[in-house]
Amino acid sequence: MPMNRRTHLASLLALLSAPTISPAQTAPDWAATLAKARGQTVYFNAWAGDAQTNAFIAWAGAELQARHGVQVTHVRLKDTAEAVTRVIAEKAAGRTADGSIDLVWINGPNFLAMKQQGLLHGPVTPLLPNFQLVDTTVKRSNVIDFTTPVDGFAVPWKLAQIVFIYDSARIPNPADVPRSAEALLAWARKHPGRLTHPNPSNFLGATFLKQMLYELAPDLAAMQQPATDETFARTSAPLWAWYAQLRPLLWRGGRQFPDNGSAQRQLLNDGEIDITLSFNPAEAAVSAASGLLPPTVRSFGLRKGSIGNTSFVAIPFNAAHKEGALVLANFLLAPATQARAQDIAQMGSPNVLDLRRLGAADRALFDRLTPSAALPSAADLGPPQLEPHASWMTRVTAEWQRRTANP
Amino acid sequence: MSAALLRAAPALTVAAFGLPIAAGLLGTVLPAFGHMPAIGVDQWGLQAWQALFDHPGFATSLWLTLRIGLLATVLSVLLAVGLAGLLATRPAAARLGAWLAPVLATPHSALAIGLAFLIAPSGWLVRWVSPGLTGWALPPDATTVGHVSGLAVVACLLLKEVPYLVLMILGALNQVAAPAQLAAARALGHSAASAFLKVLLPQVWPQIRLPVFAVLAFSLSVVDVALVLGPGNPPTLAVLALRWFSAPDVQRYPQAAAAALLLLGLVAACLLAWHAADRLLARLGRRWIERGGRGGAVVPASALAAGAGLVLLALTALLLLALGLWSLAGAWRYPDALPSVWTLGNWQQQGASLAGPAANTALVALCATAVALVLTLACLENESAGGVPAKRRAGPTGNTGRTSNTGGQRSLWLLYLPLLVPQVAFLFGAQVLLVRARLDATYLAVVWTHLIFVLPYLYLSLADPWRAFDARYARTGASLGASRWRVFWRIKLPILLKPTLIACAVAFAVSVGQYLPTLFAGSGRIATLTTEAVTLASGADRRVTAVWALLQALLPLAAFVLATALHRWCFAGRRGMA
Numbered sequence: 001m002p003m004n005r006r007t008h009l010a011s012l013l014a015l016l017s018a019p020t021i022s023p024a025q026t027a028p029d030w031a032a033t034l035a036k037a038r039g040q041t042v043y044f045n046a047w048a049g050d051a052q053t054n055a056f057i058a059w060a061g062a063e064l065q066a067r068h069g070v071q072v073t074h075v076r077l078k079d080t081a082e083a084v085t086r087v088i089a090e091k092a093a094g095r096t097a098d099g100s101i102d103l104v105w106i107n108g109p110n111f112l113a114m115k116q117q118g119l120l121h122g123p124v125t126p127l128l129p130n131f132q133l134v135d136t137t138v139k140r141s142n143v144i145d146f147t148t149p150v151d152g153f154a155v156p157w158k159l160a161q162i163v164f165i166y167d168s169a170r171i172p173n174p175a176d177v178p179r180s181a182e183a184l185l186a187w188a189r190k191h192p193g194r195l196t197h198p199n200p201s202n203f204l205g206a207t208f209l210k211q212m213l214y215e216l217a218p219d220l221a222a223m224q225q226p227a228t229d230e231t232f233a234r235t236s237a238p239l240w241a242w243y244a245q246l247r248p249l250l251w252r253g254g255r256q257f258p259d260n261g262s263a264q265r266q267l268l269n270d271g272e273i274d275i276t277l278s279f280n281p282a283e284a285a286v287s288a289a290s291g292l293l294p295p296t297v298r299s300f301g302l303r304k305g306s307i308g309n310t311s312f313v314a315i316p317f318n319a320a321h322k323e324g325a326l327v328l329a330n331f332l333l334a335p336a337t338q339a340r341a342q343d344i345a346q347m348g349s350p351n352v353l354d355l356r357r358l359g360a361a362d363r364a365l366f367d368r369l370t371p372s373a374a375l376p377s378a379a380d381l382g383p384p385q386l387e388p389h390a391s392w393m394t395r396v397t398a399e400w401q402r403r404t405a406n407p
Numbered sequence: 408m409s410a411a412l413l414r415a416a417p418a419l420t421v422a423a424f425g426l427p428i429a430a431g432l433l434g435t436v437l438p439a440f441g442h443m444p445a446i447g448v449d450q451w452g453l454q455a456w457q458a459l460f461d462h463p464g465f466a467t468s469l470w471l472t473l474r475i476g477l478l479a480t481v482l483s484v485l486l487a488v489g490l491a492g493l494l495a496t497r498p499a500a501a502r503l504g505a506w507l508a509p510v511l512a513t514p515h516s517a518l519a520i521g522l523a524f525l526i527a528p529s530g531w532l533v534r535w536v537s538p539g540l541t542g543w544a545l546p547p548d549a550t551t552v553g554h555v556s557g558l559a560v561v562a563c564l565l566l567k568e569v570p571y572l573v574l575m576i577l578g579a580l581n582q583v584a585a586p587a588q589l590a591a592a593r594a595l596g597h598s599a600a601s602a603f604l605k606v607l608l609p610q611v612w613p614q615i616r617l618p619v620f621a622v623l624a625f626s627l628s629v630v631d632v633a634l635v636l637g638p639g640n641p642p643t644l645a646v647l648a649l650r651w652f653s654a655p656d657v658q659r660y661p662q663a664a665a666a667a668l669l670l671l672g673l674v675a676a677c678l679l680a681w682h683a684a685d686r687l688l689a690r691l692g693r694r695w696i697e698r699g700g701r702g703g704a705v706v707p708a709s710a711l712a713a714g715a716g717l718v719l720l721a722l723t724a725l726l727l728l729a730l731g732l733w734s735l736a737g738a739w740r741y742p743d744a745l746p747s748v749w750t751l752g753n754w755q756q757q758g759a760s761l762a763g764p765a766a767n768t769a770l771v772a773l774c775a776t777a778v779a780l781v782l783t784l785a786c787l788e789n790e791s792a793g794g795v796p797a798k799r800r801a802g803p804t805g806n807t808g809r810t811s812n813t814g815g816q817r818s819l820w821l822l823y824l825p826l827l828v829p830q831v832a833f834l835f836g837a838q839v840l841l842v843r844a845r846l847d848a849t850y851l852a853v854v855w856t857h858l859i860f861v862l863p864y865l866y867l868s869l870a871d872p873w874r875a876f877d878a879r880y881a882r883t884g885a886s887l888g889a890s891r892w893r894v895f896w897r898i899k900l901p902i903l904l905k906p907t908l909i910a911c912a913v914a915f916a917v918s919v920g921q922y923l924p925t926l927f928a929g930s931g932r933i934a935t936l937t938t939e940a941v942t943l944a945s946g947a948d949r950r951v952t953a954v955w956a957l958l959q960a961l962l963p964l965a966a967f968v969l970a971t972a973l974h975r976w977c978f979a980g981r982r983g984m985a
Contacts, residue, residue, distance in 0.1 A: 043932060051756075051948045058760060075932050078942045082653050082931055093842040100848050100930055113656070193548035199639055201650075252550050259639065266949060270529035271741035272546050291738040291748060292948055405464030405641055 030129055030330075033323045038069040040324035044313075045083040046105035048076030049262050052286055056340075056347045064331055070324045075101070080110045087119050087316045099318030103325040106154060106314050108146050108203065112390040114314065115153055121315040123152025127326060130333035131155065135354035141310040142352050146387040147224050154312035157332040158341055158349035160279035161308035161384050162211055162301075163376055165265075165287075169296040170274050177275075179303040181215035181242060188249035194274040196251035196258060196267070200400045204261040204279060209396045211307050213239045214385060223388035227395050236399065247404075254404075269293050279309075281381055282348025285372035289344055299376035308384025310352060339365035344372050413792065416785035420866075423782060424825050424859040427837050432671075432828070434836020439664035448661055455661035459669065462662070464641030467555075472644040472670070475557040475637075476627030476677060479564040483622055486565065486719065487572035489712020492603040494573065495580055496589060503720070504577060507570040510723050512912070512963035514920030514937055517956040519563045519635035520944045521726030524733065526551045526559065529741045531729050537742040546741055552636055557643070559636040564629065566723050568622045569716055575618045578871070579611035596701045600709035605696045616685065621826040623681055624674045628829030631922040631937075635944050644670045648831045649923070664835065671832040678827070727960060733953035753950045761936075761958060768935040768962060771850065771925075772918035775857040776911050779865045786866070787873045788895065822866055825859045834927040841928060848930035856924040857917075865914040872906035904977060908970035916963035936962065 044061075048054050054074065061072030077083055083104045090099050106114065114120050125131045134156060136143045142156040143149065150156075166177055178187040188195045198205035214220065216238040222231040247254035251273050258264040261278055268276040269292060280286070287293040313332065315325045331337055335358050338351040355363055387393075437443060441452045459465060493500050525531050529546035537543040552559050585607055592602035633643045641647065644666055651663030733739065737748030837856065841847040876899060884894040900907070922937050929938075936959040943952040 045931075048942055051951050054760070055756065073932075076934060076939060076942055077931065079653065085653050085657070086930055088657050089839065089842055093839070095842070095845070100932060201640075251548065253548075255555065256550055256553050257639065262948070267529075269740060270527070270546065272529050272548075290948075291950075294738075294740065401640065402463045405467065 037323035037327040040321040041071040042102045042324040043073050044103045045075040045101050052347045084110050098320045101316050102319045102321045103313050109390045112148050120153045121317050125152040128330040130330050133353045133357050147389040154314040155329040156310045156352040158311045162306035163281045163299050164277045165284045166275045168298045177300045181212050192249045198260050199257040200397045202260040206393050206397045226389050227391045232395050282344045284374035285344040286348040288374050301381040305382035305385050309387045335362035343369045345370045413789040416789050420782045428833050431833030431837035434839050435664045438661045439668045455665040458662040459665045468641040471557050475560050479561045479626035480623040483568040486569045486716040490716030491573045491576040493713040496599040510570045512916040513960040516631040516941050517960040518566050519632045520956040521730045522563050523552045525726045534742050534744045553638050555638045563632045564626050575615050579614040583610045598706050600706045624827045627674050631941050667832040670829045730953045730957045753954050757954045764934040764939050772915045774854045775861045775918045776914040779862045783866045822863045830923045838927045848932040852928040853933050856928040861914045861917050864917045868910040905974050912966040912970040915966040919963045
């Protein structure tokens with residue numbers, strides 16, 4: 001069965017043709033962009049729930065100021081939807097230029113909403129010199145976001161893949177960690193109250209449910225299409241049956257959930273739970289290095305692999321400082337930036353580049369990254385699975401809310 | 408001061424906060440009934456309300472909101488009366504009163520963040536006794552923070568509202584010759600508690616009615632505390648409305664507006680119900696007083712309430728200390744009672760990113776306070792010049808027997824309006840207006856929205872001292888040939904400098920604590936310590952959150968210290984003024 005599913009996914013992938021992007025022969029244009037960008041202030045709207053990422057953005061801002069005279073202001077979001085709402089409000093108020101957001105960190109339903117409603121400027125990727133280095137063939141999520149073709153309207157800047165984290169001081173035998181939906185349920189039976197997941201109104205919580213949907217659904221192909229009442233009911237039935245058994249065994253009896261991944265990480269550090277999860281494969285290593293988690297934490301993946309996706313940056317249609325935003329997006333793709341992002345001493349996010357397209361000196365940057373026992377091996381992590389269509393996330397979240405609203 | 412300008416002051420003041428509220432409410436009412444062409448909703452009807460009522464967990468949300476609001480208010484009043492009784496009747500305890508102002512200055516969200524760590528099952532309190540006394544090698548799987556009962560939210564509201572009401576009661580007591588009456592009642596055989604409850608409290612009760620209403624309205628509609636300490640699914644009505652207002656799906660706007668309006672209705676209904684209960688209680692209380700008992704169950708009950716009030720103060724001190732420890736922690740895991748690794752790194756790392764928001768916070772608070780001060784002083788001066796006061800004079804409604812400060816309750820209501828109308832009910836509508844006027848995300852917009860909340864507090868804290876000013880000083884000055892302007896600067900302001908500075912510090916603290924107004928008017932672009940701290944509190948890194956929350960608490964405190972120091976410095980060596 002598992003093999004079947006994966007080949008199914010692969011064939012689906014083949015069907016989705018890569019968007020056509022004109023070759024980036026844009027050197028003179030780029031010089032003009034750089035010139036126009038100088039002196040601009042880029043309002044970068046980015047989720048700010050992670051201190052490492054915030055520090056990375058601050059560093060990028062300082063670099064951009066020094067190199068190109070572009071100032072970056074990190075507008076700290078609690079939820080990316082806040083930025084989408086603001087652009088919609090501006091459009092509603094008739095502000096088609098001089099908008100308040102220049103660049104937004106985005107993917108999934110938020111990207112789909114903005115792209116569908118024509119709220120994005122672009123295509124922009126052909127304008128960026130560094131986009132030539134991006135891996136668009138193996139790291140497919142760089143060009144297909146939650147089954148939505150990106151079409152150059154967003155620039156990838158880091159990869160994410162679901163990984164689970166545990167404290168080896170509490171679970172000494174690596175063979176005991178639960179690597180499937182069934183194993184998770186069995187583990188929760190043995191250790192009631194020691195497992196939880198983020199609230200599904202948060203993207204990581206929703207992703208946990210989608211991951212379990214992948215684990216349990218009879219038909220994965222349906223999820224690459226927009227969900228209908230019929231496909232959703234049929235595909236998600238096993239998930240809800242499984243969840244009904246799991247929920248009472250969760251932390252706080254499944255009546256309360258951490259707000260997001262960072263809150264769940266805090267619970268692991270506080271000793272309230274034994275397992276947490278993250279979209280950053282290097283989360284355990286990064287957190288152990290910064291004291292957020294004990295040094296004994298280790299990572300594991302699910303046997304069948306786990307969902308991976310790409311974080312993008314995109315420019316709203318009415319951005320006031322488009323050139324500055326382009327310069328920032330291009331800077332985020334530079335090999336040195338990507339290598340720094342991947343270093344666990346910084347953010348630990350896997351790069352979006354095709355390393356074969358880099359020169360030897362640039363490639364060497366990626367060999368000098370800080371090592372850590374808490375980093376998962378490729379085998380631990382399993383193959384990345386493509387996100388289902390964004391409508392599945394919306395439906396899974398809504399259905400979960402409906403089922404848990406009345407305790 | 409130009410007389411014409413002075414005369415315009417009351418109208419200007421009312422317009423400063425009345426207009427945005429009215430316009431904002433309109434901007435909420437229209438979408439709630441199906442009119443919001445901007446998002447393609449243009450069919451009058453009740454669809455938004457249907458969607459609201461059909462939302463899973465709606466009933467739970469409603470009940471939760473109601474429970475938090477009523478419980479927090481009832482308990483606040485009980486504990487505040489107990490604590491005020493203690494402070495008013497025991498000279499030794501009176502010194503405690505000095506600690507109330509700093510507590511009052513600490514923003515709600517900072518208290519919430521600290522309390523969350525204190526009372527969590529893996530929190531500080533449990534860590535002290537674990538595993539030694541409790542045997543809990545792992546924290547117990549019990550819910551405290553985010554409990555569906557909303558009790559954690561209630562506890563946090565008490566931390567702040569009890570000191571507020573105590574200060575209001577003590578302030579009112581200043582006007583009724585409390586010590587003499589207390590001595591007389593004691594001589595007639597009343598216990599201290601009984602004397603306070605039966606002789607003093609009924610006299611000041613009318614004056615704390617409005618503050619209690621403000622507490623009730625605030626507890627029903629609080630957002631930041633409920634975000635940190637309240638249940639997440641389903642949340643309170645205010646949080647639900649906020650969630651929908653900021654949902655990526657714009658079609659949620661109408662039902663968000665409906666939720667906000669429902670909250671407004673809920674607040675209005677609760678205020679009416681409270682008012683009715685208050686009258687009933689007053690009648691029963693009168694009978695109870697007339698029976699003439701001298702002690703009885705009152706004594707232990709008062710002691711209990713006072714004790715609980717003291718516990719609250721201690722909790723506040725503890726949670727601020729816990730925040731301080733976290734901000735210096737490298738690693739701090741259960742069940743360690745103290746951090747295992749200490750570091751200054753958290754402060755160093757945050758240093759650079761703290762500067763901007765801290766400067767924003769101070770700038771906005773200073774501007775809002777300055778504008779509010781000018782408006783308030785102009786109103787009060789206009790009033791003392793015989794013009795129409797911002798609170799129009801009506802017959803005395805209280806029973807304090809003093810006519811010098813019996814501004815009509817009616818216009819006082821107007822001043823309390825910003826404190827009674829739930830913020831979510833008009834801030835969204837106001838944001839649409841701001842965007843339309845291209846004023847969103849400007850300092851002007853943020854200062855103005857802060858002004859709406861700063862103005863009432865400033866006015867209410869300044870009005871009484873200003874009206875109590877002995878007019879003979881001014882007359883003496885005038886008879887010596889000083890102009891009105893000169894009398895104001897050389898006589899009135901120096902004499903009233905202390906209450907003025909303290910009122911400014913209160914106003915500054917109010918501004919620092921604003922979360923929703925900053926978020927909406929600033930379009931998220933103007934970051935303050937409060938918006939950043941609440942954002943971080945949703946997870947992130949407790950060490951980092953502690954740094955932000957602590958600074959958020961320290962800034963208003965600094966304003967109070969500065970106010971006191973400034974006053975002392977101005978009058979160094981001038982006896983009778985210090």
